[in-house]
Amino acid sequence: MNDFSPLIVDWYRLKKRELPWRAESNPYFIWLSEIILQQTRVSQGIYYYLKFTKNYPTIIALANAEEKEVLNDWQGLGYYSRARNLHFSAKHIRDELNGVFPTTYNEIRKLKGVGQYTASAISSFAFNEKRAVVDGNVYRLLSRVFNLDTPIDSSSGVKEFQELADTLINRENPGEHNQAIMEIGALICVPKQPKCIECPLKEKCLSLANNCINSRPIKKGKTRVTGRFFHYLIFNSEEKTIIEQRIGKGIWQNMYQFPMVEVAKADERIDLSAFKNKSFESPVRKHVLSHQHIYATFHHFNSFPTEINGNWRTIKQSDIQEYPLPRIIDRYLEEEDVF
Ligand code: SF4
Incomplete structure (x- = not known):
């Protein structure tokens, strides 16, 4: 032509x-x-x-x-x-x-x-x-x-x-x-x-x-989307909180998040008995990525754990925006007025 x-x-x-x-x-x-x-x-x-x-x-x-x-x-x-x-x-x-x-x-x-x-x-x-x-x-x-x-x-x-x-x-x-x-x-x-x-x-x-x-156009098949189930732990004590850096390959590499436990299934229970003074648990929030759907629950605690994991970092709550955060966390902070 x-x-x-x-x-x-x-x-x-x-x-x-x-x-x-x-x-x-x-x-x-x-x-x-x-x-x-x-x-x-x-x-x-x-x-x-x-x-x-x-x-x-x-x-x-x-x-x-x-x-x-x-x-x-x-x-x-x-x-x-x-x-x-x-x-x-x-x-x-x-x-x-x-x-x-x-x-x-x-x-x-x-x-x-x-x-x-x-x-x-x-x-x-x-x-x-x-x-x-x-x-x-x-x-x-x-x-x-x-x-x-x-x-x-x-x-x-x-x-x-x-x-x-x-x-x-x-x-x-x-x-x-x-x-x-x-x-x-x-x-x-x-x-x-x-x-x-x-x-x-x-x-x-x-x-x-x-x-x-x-x-038109013709497509052979759609990409499979996998579901992942994240539980974030938000510790709150004397205007401080705890974050960790994501390590390894995969989504949000090197970014920061609240300490997180991932489970394999939506209904899998997580053991949070090591953490005291739980005040609140958010409803499940869905975050859509191209090949993954993330289902996140945020668990709030009004004290710090007695044992701090080696990868965790204690920061002032007011400093959290200085760290690169995945959109799911940023949006939660924004919408729920967490600190
Ligand atoms: S199908 Fe697309 S390329 Fe064809 S006439 Fe319509 S707008 Fe133009």
């Missing part, structure tokens, strides 16, 4: 949203925006983008920050490995690459936390390299325009859609082409009730012609 790119780019120039990173050619800022926007809505991402570009105006400023500081600024966005990878890569660029952001797809792809999609986006937006982006929006749009029924979550689907996107890309202006296809996917060819009347591709769209928009 020869006119695919001119059609989408013309539409984009007229209808695109003005977003703070759109005018940027600084690869560091583009990288920041792309990492923030992974698994984050644009409206929420803008706030964090402005905060990060203000607090860390250069890659060196980000590299020189403490990890705790970066995680604190990330608080509320979730998927904290993204923040850790940003910080790690900033230090790598400072120490190994003379502070200069890599300029090619292959070099950008080597940064921690940067996959094929993100490297394509950065290299095409910042350096005009001819790399087609394929994100969820692009899968949906291409599967509809070309009426493709290959599952997008199969290895053959990944290959087929990437090859198709590569053949469509505008050789002169790959960055704007990529922005345009993603923007149409985000604003027009949306999952439910796409706005076909406003779509620049409506004359070409095979699934519109074949009346099968709602069955």
Whole structure:
């Protein structure tokens, strides 16, 4: 389809949203925006983008920050490995690459936390390299325009859609082409009730012609979601409390939380007899992550335990916000006025 790119780019120039990173050619800022926007809505991402570009105006400023500081600024966005990878890569660029952001797809792809999609986006937006982006929006749009029924979550689907996107890309202006296809996917060819009347591709769209928009794209299977059951212990004594740092791999790595006991089942009882003066137990609160649903109960005690676990840290209650906290805890503190 020869006119695919001119059609989408013309539409984009007229209808695109003005977003703070759109005018940027600084690869560091583009990288920041792309990492923030992974698994984050644009409206929420803008706030964090402005905060990060203000607090860390250069890659060196980000590299020189403490990890705790970066995680604190990330608080509320979730998927904290993204923040850790940003910080790690900033230090790598400072120490190994003379502070200069890599300029090619292959070099950008080597940064921690940067996959094929993100490297394509950065290299095409910042350096005009001819790399087609394929994100969820692009899968949906291409599967509809070309009426493709290959599952997008199969290895053959990944290959087929990437090859198709590569053949469509505008050789002169790959960055704007990529922005345009993603923007149409985000604003027009949306999952439910796409706005076909406003779509620049409506004359070409095979699934519109074949009346099968709602069955595109095809997916093989949904990701299994696991339930986890956390019991947090909130000790309260003389305006102090106890926190611990999460260690090991997994969600919320290195962040802080109230001492926590995890059980395998919803109805499994936990033994809290070692702790005295229990005052209150919250109803179970559900927190939804992409592959896990966390069911949390908060147990409140009006004294400290006699034995303090080696990993526990006693802090002033008023200092708790200085520690990077998972959203589930932050929200509980906010909503329940705990201290
Ligand atoms: S015509 Fe409709 S279904 Fe086809 S690409 Fe445009 S918005 Fe999507």
